[in-house]
């Protein structure tokens with residue numbers, strides 16, 4: 151039956167590598183989701199004390215949050231976001247938002263004041279986005295009275311620390327384009343349009359959301375490696391074409 155071509159072998163090898171990489175990413179995400187408290191190594195990030203605002207921050211799986219806090223988080227989201235959703239093609243649907251917020255993979259950072267009253271939260275997940283392990287920020291909501299004091303930035307930095315520590319590739323989020331406050335906030339924190347965002351594709355128009363992301367240290371290293379490999383492959387291809395022509 152002759153010998154398999156080098157090209158066939160190369161392809162098979164690449165497929166094997168991709169499968170192995172995918173398995174590793176899935177294991178990583180799985181391990182993150184098995185953690186008791188992903189914030190445990192960052193003790194100083196359990197307290198915020200700046201610009202006259204003091205808050206303590208806890209990190210919990212949705213299943214470990216009390217019903218009162220979950221209900222409060224939902225109502226705050228509804229107050230802050232209902233109109234913005236209503237202006238989009240998604241519309242606001244109580245049931246859908248509730249289901250999303252209590253999905254078993256959901257993790258929460260909850261900030262509370264000195265009286266233990268919740269004042270801000272982040273809903274995030276360790277998850278796969280296509281074939282990449284990411285920390286996905288689903289929601290960040292602050293009560294109006296405590297905004298512009300640095301707590302929002304502090305909470306996002308906390309997510310970035312965790313994403314770095316647990317070797318996720320990036321922190322990702324979806325923002326409405328018409329949520330100027332949210333969009334400008336993430337821009338100020340150096341989030342860019344992600345390659346999978348409809349915005350990133352030239353002929354896609356009419357989307358009212360944008361996907362933004364920021365690479366972790368691990369993500370940057372992986373991207374540099376992949377870019378180098380792609381360049382090498384392109385060069386090899388060019389050489390082959392020159393030889394055969």
Ligand SMILES: CC(C)(COP(=O)(O)OP(=O)(O)OC[C@H]1O[C@@H](n2cnc3c(N)ncnc32)[C@H](O)[C@@H]1OP(=O)(O)O)[C@@H](O)C(=O)NCCC(=O)NCCS
Nearest residue numbers: 290291292297298299300301302303325331332334335338
């Ligand atoms: C968006 C939100 C989370 C920001 O939190 P915050 O605590 O008010 O923001 P911070 O004080 O931490 O600001 C961090 C940085 O973002 C900038 N920023 C914050 N809000 C901004 C705004 N509306 N426009 C421009 N820049 C803004 C700040 O200037 C600051 O930059 P600096 O570090 O260079 O000074 C908060 O306003 C909120 O909960 N909004 C309602 C819900 C929402 O829209 N969530 C986002 C969904 S995508």
